[in-house]
Amino acid sequence: MTPEIFIKRALNASLVARTETIQGLWSGYGEIIRFSVEGSDIAKSVVLKAIQFGQIQNHPRGWQSSFAHDRKVNSYKVEANWYQDWSSGCTENERLPKLLASFYQEDETYLLLEDLDSAGFGHRCDFLSVEESTVVINWLASFHAHFLQSEVRDDWPEGLWPRGTYWHLATRPDEWSSMPEGDLKESAESIDKSIDQACYQTLVHGDAKLANFCFGDDLTSVAAVDFQYVGRGIGVQDLAYFLGSCFSESELNEHLDYLLELYFSELSRCILATGESPDTAEAVAAEWHGLFSIAWADFHRFILGWSPTHKKNTLFSRKMTEQALSQLRGA
Structure with a gap:
């Protein structure tokens, strides 16, 4: 047809x-x-x-x-x-x-x-200021709160990826094999397990780069597209990937703490709005905040195997990865 x-x-x-x-x-x-x-x-x-x-x-x-x-x-x-x-x-x-x-x-x-253009989301952005990024961070927080699970059934999420994101380790064996030998390659399974075994799971968009968001003309409203890798995960996987797609190394070095505060504040508000308790909101934020560098290192693992000369292989990413490896070592 x-x-x-x-x-x-x-x-x-x-x-x-x-x-x-x-x-x-x-x-x-x-x-x-x-x-x-x-x-x-x-x-x-x-x-x-x-x-x-x-x-x-x-x-x-x-x-x-x-x-x-x-x-x-x-x-x-x-x-x-x-x-x-x-x-x-x-x-x-x-x-x-x-x-x-x-x-x-x-x-x-x-x-x-x-057609999102006809619906008022006709603007695309190659970069955002820290304040302009708030609308996407809020979208992610709302999405993650909406699909939050404290007890995950074996068949959840039915029809979607059992593990979301396009860089999930089990779906990238060739890229892992191509990685240079070292701590990150050796720790890939431990990083993956840390994400998989988190107490609080949700749906992640799985490819939450800036290019997959469509904005209203005043940049105060946003819609997301491209849901090929939506599946189970933790919210900071989307957050780390979005921030890496949106900001320079210098911006991340300067503003990361503030950006994390924005996300977790909105996430907690959205979790409470679903009827969950303040204790649950606090527990989710604490767990996912502690896994942020782990989530960043998980994507960096993919980059080092897939395209080690890629512009995303930055000093900032290497620093975040070293933080994650130190965390795994209990340092």
Whole structure:
């Protein structure tokens, strides 16, 4: 089925026209396209995520393999499950595009989504000031509080990643093998276990970089996109990844304590708003704060295996990683 026919039927529209290719999907697995719509009461503009996964694609950094292909295919299935079965529970404080329709066949999936540009989230940012970042930090805190679990069932979160984030150790054996020998490589399992065995778990976005947030024109409202790696984790995994995507080393050195205070203050407020006790809010904040450097080191482990010359391999990241390793050693 062509995208135009699918959209026309899904929205009961008289005319559907492709207006813009927003971007290609990573490693050539499809594209994200904007369409204009006429004659529908549902929308005048929509975004289609057209996913094609019939064969192994070429990875831009040479990491193509059947294992990597299967991981990527599963990530799109997870995203479809997220939009179909989980996303409707989110509030305006965790704004994201609404799923309008979906279509599946053997080698292709269509996810028809609300056009966030038309909904007032048409601004994209390459960087934010510390104060401007508050809206994203608040989004993350609300999301993590919303899905907080103190007792995790074996089947939770059904249909999503049992361990969220795209750099999760068990899904990156080749990258781990490529790491230089040293304390971080040897400690990778201990770092992973520290995250996995945290008492308080939640859903993490799993790819919470600045580029995956869409802003209102005044930068006081935000919505998130790209939920391929949503799954179980701890909130500071998203927080560490977002901060690393948003701020320079000098900004992080100067403002990290304040940024952490912003997140944990809002997280506690949001946990209380769900009806949990002050003791629970305090316990979650204390546990996750203690795991922040561990979460940072977990991503740094991935970078050192995947692309050690990447700009994210910074002195600040190495410092945070050393803090985590010292913490594991009990120093």
